[in-house]
Amino acid sequence: MGESVEGAVEFEIGGEIVPPGERRIVAIPVSQQVSGLSANLALQVVHGAQPGPVVFVSGAIHGDEIIGTAVIQRLSARLDPQRLAGTVILAPAVNIFGFLQHSRYLPDRRDLNRSFPGSRKGSLAGQLAWTFLEHVIGRCSLGIDIHSAAIHRYNLPQIRIAAGSPYLVELAMAFGAPVIIESPLRDGSMRALAQGREVPMLLMEAGEALRFDRLSIDIGVSGVCRVLAHIGMIEADDGLSHVGIPARANKSSWVRAPRGGVTHRERKSGDIVHKGDLLATVGGLFGEGPMEMVSPIDGIIIGHATLPVVNQGDALFHIAEVAQLEHAGERIGSITEAILASEPEGPAQPLMDEDEVI
Ligand SMILES: [Zn+2]
Incomplete structure (x- = not known):
């Protein structure tokens, strides 16, 4: 050398x-x-x-x-x-x-x-x-x-x-x-x-x-x-x-499909949710027997399934428990905005909704 x-x-x-x-x-x-x-x-x-x-x-x-x-x-x-x-x-x-x-x-x-x-x-x-x-x-x-x-x-x-x-x-x-x-x-x-x-x-x-x-x-x-x-x-x-301060978590919960069928997702990764908030409904092939999936905790959705065809028990949402939840949404918004705005190509569409089921 x-x-x-x-x-x-x-x-x-x-x-x-x-x-x-x-x-x-x-x-x-x-x-x-x-x-x-x-x-x-x-x-x-x-x-x-x-x-x-x-x-x-x-x-x-x-x-x-x-x-x-x-x-x-x-x-x-x-x-x-x-x-x-x-x-x-x-x-x-x-x-x-x-x-x-x-x-x-x-x-x-x-x-x-x-x-x-x-x-x-x-x-x-x-x-x-x-x-x-x-x-x-x-x-x-x-x-x-x-x-x-x-x-x-x-x-x-x-x-x-x-x-x-x-x-x-x-x-x-x-x-x-x-x-x-x-x-x-x-x-x-x-x-x-x-x-x-x-x-x-x-x-x-x-x-x-x-x-x-x-x-x-x-x-x-x-x-x-x-x-x-x-x-x-x-x-x-x-x-x-000027990027925001990240939210911190050391506990998370998976929310699983209560039945097999087809999901209609209401929430996605990055969303702040409170206990009891509707995440998705799952029904049969004709939409019969719909069952609601709700958040078991206050937190941030850190992962979600993009495939709407599900078996009973499939993990559809991953929610992190976060302290000071009321500030977490602002932080996430400010971080993603700062990062997207800083790119030389200019702001772009986050693709998180690409697979939204309607
Ligand atoms: Zn890996």
Whole structure:
């Protein structure tokens, strides 16, 4: 590693050398495919002209949750290595196998986000987890992992963090998504592994599987940039300085279909609801026997099913319990307005109503 005039050193990854102030796309071999060809982990390293932290941003750990890919493409265009202090490793499609198949899982039917730390000689999922750990997580002092809801479901853009860490709360507040949720860590997940290695991680949940939507992409791009600015890697973005304070929650409730049939949804993600408020009605094929679904708590809808054809017991709404609910709606409104208004293309239509049933 050689010293540059600015004091930043070269960044070596997967046998590639990235000089300060430059970017490279690198392909790290993961495993051998049926065809005999190598399957690769695709990374872009944006290596700043100035020294600083190493941060990764990852998408499609679940291969059908592709919203992070869109966020990372926009981030790549926005980050200028000449003006960056530190290094950003972008991983737009970590589970490339699932990404190609439009599937959450790998071809060995494993969930990559339950397969950490993995092993070089393990299952396909284990080899991929090990490769990502070895070449990316192990190099970084912060990670931002981007997920979406499952297929036929939409999540309000939100940040999930492990409970009990003031630094994670600080980073999540800097990110500025409408809602911050402190959620438990699952065994084998990237976040659980990262916590064990003391690499702070934010998990963003936003949008729907296999879809891009403008609100999720804009909140993702501006949120990551705000975090990078917060830790001194880029200049603060003036256009986003007046973003509202996110609502915080550590408890949530699922509301399930009381019968099978067809739903007529009255509320959607981002809406503030009070206990007893009508969320949707579910009736039979002719609309017979309609049953009302009401909110069991005061809170914010943070996710909803977009498919109106339901079986009894399907989870149709995810509602977060939020303190000071009366202010939460204003916060969400001000955050989404600030983010949409700050985009160079101008305000756009949030697509949250796209699948509204009438
Ligand atoms: Zn996911």
